[in-house]
Amino acid sequence: MTSDPVDTPALSVRPRVPADLDDCVGVLALTHAHSRYPVNWPAAPAAWLNPPTLLAAWVAEADGRIVGHVALCRGEDGDPAPALWAARGSGVPAVCVNRLFVAPKARGLGAGAALTGRAVGEARSLGGHPVLDVVATDPAAAFYARLGWQDLGRVDQRWGPDQVVPLRCYAAPVSGKRTG
Template sequence: MDIRGRTPADLDACIAALADVQTVDRYPVDWPNDPGGWLTPGDLAGAWVAVEAEVVFGHVAVTRGMEITRLFVTPAARGRGVAARLIGTVRAAVQTPLKLEVSSEGEAAIRLYERIGWRRVGSTRATWLNTTGEPALLHHYASPPI
């Protein structure tokens, strides 16, 4: 599986991959009215995709505030280290400490972050609702030293 910078031509495939993830994991909790816009936030600094045989199996982005966002791997590609490779690609590209936040419901993601050395630095309540209809509990993580 190759990881490369996302191009505009990848956006439809990224939306299809996100739809697969949303069906299984309900990420994002609410399907966005403009999924392409959701994948391309206004403060986007870069985005990468994991691709095999011209199929997008994973995605990650980083904001100008050095926050990892929009990270997902399709169910078909899980268990192959794709998420860790996507995160590693961002870290190598920006060469600076990073941060991320994850809902407490994202137990598999939390296990991954902690396994690869990220540390929880705090928790807050989100303005959006989790799958139970309550304000989501967000855990904030900081990357390990470069």
């Protein structure tokens, strides 16, 4: 018995450039409509993709179309994952992996793992340890566990006067273990 070959788009990850922002916002809108990420739609989505703490950002492309995004940022006061990582006393500063999303129709192509792997590699090249947080009810938490990320704990974070969100925080595995 033979099986028909399955066409899978060529996937690549490259640094994000300013001309990518409109396409990234489009993919973010599709992700938000499908998966409620981000939980609160930003008033200025392109600015949300460019936080003041941004160190670098990448996009995933399949057949020349942007299908995913990830950013690497410095931690800020009040960021729970860096605080939980620092409490472990490793002496290695935390670097935050965030703004990770993949278009619903592109899931299963490996874009999330490829983007995560690129961000982890860059965080380590900067001398930091990659950490992140995810809304505790988001199924993406299982994705990080599959990649070998260590669960740092759960915290409740205030996102506004009337919104407290439970977050699950993770740290990338030590070098040489799975990360994407």
